Amino acid sequence: MTCLEKSEETSPYLLRVSSQEASFWKTVKPLLGHLDMELTERCNNNCIHCGINLPAGDSAAKQRELSTATIKSILTEAASLGCFSVRFTGGEPLLREDFEEIYLHARKTGLKVILFTNATLVTPALAELFSRIFPLEDIEISVYGIKKTSYEAVTRAPGSFEAAWRGIHLLLEKKVPFVVKSALLPPNRGEVEDFETWASTVPWMDDFPSYSVFFELHGRRDEKRNQMIRSLRPEPNAGVQFLARRKKKYLNEMEAFCSKFIGPPGDRLFACGAGVGGACVDAYGMAQLCMDLRHPQTVYDLKKGSLNEAVTQFFPQVREVKPENPDYVARCARCFLKGLCEQCPAKAWAEHGTLDTPVDYYCEIAHTEARVLGLLRKDERAWEVSDWKERLRNLSHREYGIKSKRRSSWT
Amino acid sequence: MDVKGMLDAVYAPSEDIVARSIEGELIIVPLVSGIGDLEDELYSLNETGKAIWDRLDGKKTLKDVADELSAEFEAPAGEIEKDLIGLLEELVRRKILVAVG
Numbered sequence: 001m002t003c004l005e006k007s008e009e010t011s012p013y014l015l016r017v018s019s020q021e022a023s024f025w026k027t028v029k030p031l032l033g034h035l036d037m038e039l040t041e042r043c044n045n046n047c048i049h050c051g052i053n054l055p056a057g058d059s060a061a062k063q064r065e066l067s068t069a070t071i072k073s074i075l076t077e078a079a080s081l082g083c084f085s086v087r088f089t090g091g092e093p094l095l096r097e098d099f100e101e102i103y104l105h106a107r108k109t110g111l112k113v114i115l116f117t118n119a120t121l122v123t124p125a126l127a128e129l130f131s132r133i134f135p136l137e138d139i140e141i142s143v144y145g146i147k148k149t150s151y152e153a154v155t156r157a158p159g160s161f162e163a164a165w166r167g168i169h170l171l172l173e174k175k176v177p178f179v180v181k182s183a184l185l186p187p188n189r190g191e192v193e194d195f196e197t198w199a200s201t202v203p204w205m206d207d208f209p210s211y212s213v214f215f216e217l218h219g220r221r222d223e224k225r226n227q228m229i230r231s232l233r234p235e236p237n238a239g240v241q242f243l244a245r246r247k248k249k250y251l252n253e254m255e256a257f258c259s260k261f262i263g264p265p266g267d268r269l270f271a272c273g274a275g276v277g278g279a280c281v282d283a284y285g286m287a288q289l290c291m292d293l294r295h296p297q298t299v300y301d302l303k304k305g306s307l308n309e310a311v312t313q314f315f316p317q318v319r320e321v322k323p324e325n326p327d328y329v330a331r332c333a334r335c336f337l338k339g340l341c342e343q344c345p346a347k348a349w350a351e352h353g354t355l356d357t358p359v360d361y362y363c364e365i366a367h368t369e370a371r372v373l374g375l376l377r378k379d380e381r382a383w384e385v386s387d388w389k390e391r392l393r394n395l396s397h398r399e400y401g402i403k404s405k406r407r408s409s410w411t
Numbered sequence: 412m413d414v415k416g417m418l419d420a421v422y423a424p425s426e427d428i429v430a431r432s433i434e435g436e437l438i439i440v441p442l443v444s445g446i447g448d449l450e451d452e453l454y455s456l457n458e459t460g461k462a463i464w465d466r467l468d469g470k471k472t473l474k475d476v477a478d479e480l481s482a483e484f485e486a487p488a489g490e491i492e493k494d495l496i497g498l499l500e501e502l503v504r505r506k507i508l509v510a511v512g
Contacts, residue, residue: 011498014456016447079431082434110431132444134451137451
């Protein structure tokens with residue numbers, strides 16, 4: 001720079017950017033862009049499908065949780081590594097009595113905050129705080145039913161329906177931006193239309209709400225919980241039909257997704273972006289590549305080391321791990337649906353206790369979606385397909401993604 | 412405030428924002444609502460803006476800042492003052508900067 005640039009009416013030196021598209025550092029990426037913090041595994045709901053929650057009053061869990069000071073120190077270190085946003089999740093993060101202090105610390109450190117909550121514990125004071133000091137990202141509220149009967153059949157917590165709606169209305173009154181999402185479960189399956197009609201009245205909803213459909217098993221591999229979760233999972237075909245119920249939207253989104261993200265991973269076990277530019281910290285101070293990956297050999301104890309060490313030394317080592325399971329090598333490593341398929345080390349861990357065992361449920365879902373998209377023919381297995389690149393090209397050239405001969409899939 | 416008044420004034424970053432340096436880039440993160448036109452708006456300053464911002468330490472007058480920039484960038488003092496005031500007006504209007512004392 002040799003000379004100041006010429007000024008205009010509005011200063012040309014100040015750049016305004018929406019935080020939704022904040023990518024000032026497109027060319028220079030910070031060591032850590034995003035942090036997920038599970039503030040607690042405890043929750044005041046007891047949702048039938050949940051893969052993590054412990055009872056709200058679990059004193060042993062509460063005792064093990066990170067102290068306020070430790071959480072603040074992790075947030076400060078994250079910011080020093082260039083972190084720009086933190087997601088507070090749980091369990092129910094608002095169960096922590098020090099939530100306000102943690103939230104304020106995050107914001108005063110210059111972090112945007114994404115809060116995952118059931119909204120039942122939103123108080124007038126908290127809504128006021130959020131309205132005065134915005135999180136800078138929409139709060140994400142899980143709504144399990146539009147009626148008390150359906151909602152509480154999911155949460156198994158009497159009074160939770162009224163509490164959630166009270167919290168939602170407090171945020172609405174204070175104009176605190178939030179979006180809603182749900183989980184497709186037997187008690188609320190008949191209410192999707194009503195839920196979406198209501199969701200469309202939420203001022204910050206610019207799309208249909210998202211749903212959890214194919215539930216993940218318990219992150220700590222609790223077999224009792226897993227039996228319940230398995231019983232709630234939809235058949236792959238039914239689940240995919242639900243996801244694809246708005247066919248043009250679904251096909252357009254999937255076309256964009258597939259052209260970018262699918263292809264055989266080869267001998268890489270970590271074909272996803274887990275642990276690259278982001279980190280997760282569980283309620284007890286273990287740094288993880290992703291929030292679901294809790295295999296003991298893939299977590300780093302922040303009580304014995306720093307977040308910097310986790311991100312720069314430990315995570316890259318974990319990502320170097322190669323698959324050994326012959327079934328994985330023969331199938332998943334060669335499968336072009338990788339990306340579309342949710343098979344990953346975290347899912348393999350939750351399902352089988354290893355990092356590289358194929359998860360048949362996700363395999364079936366991916367094959368079902370691929371058939372709906374016209375990427376696979378009936379009875380084909382994706383790891384045996386050699387002309388997958390051509391099939392992908394055909395997908396992206398289709399108008400609305402439907403070939404006439406496959407139209408019957410949609411009826 | 413007129414131009415002369417502005418040049419004699421001292422400015423500092425407001426307590427309603429957090430200024431962060433990420434990989435050499437200055438990012439201004441609003442802490443309270445009402446700074447940006449949208450509730451999720453962030454700000455960045457380009458190199459020139461950053462050269463100005465770095466000198467707004469709550470001690471130097473704007474005139475001092477203009478003199479330093481003039482010496483460093485070999486630009487006409489009048490042009491620098493005009494640019495400085497343009498940026499300052501916007502930052503003050505958005506409560507990113509406040510006058511000190």
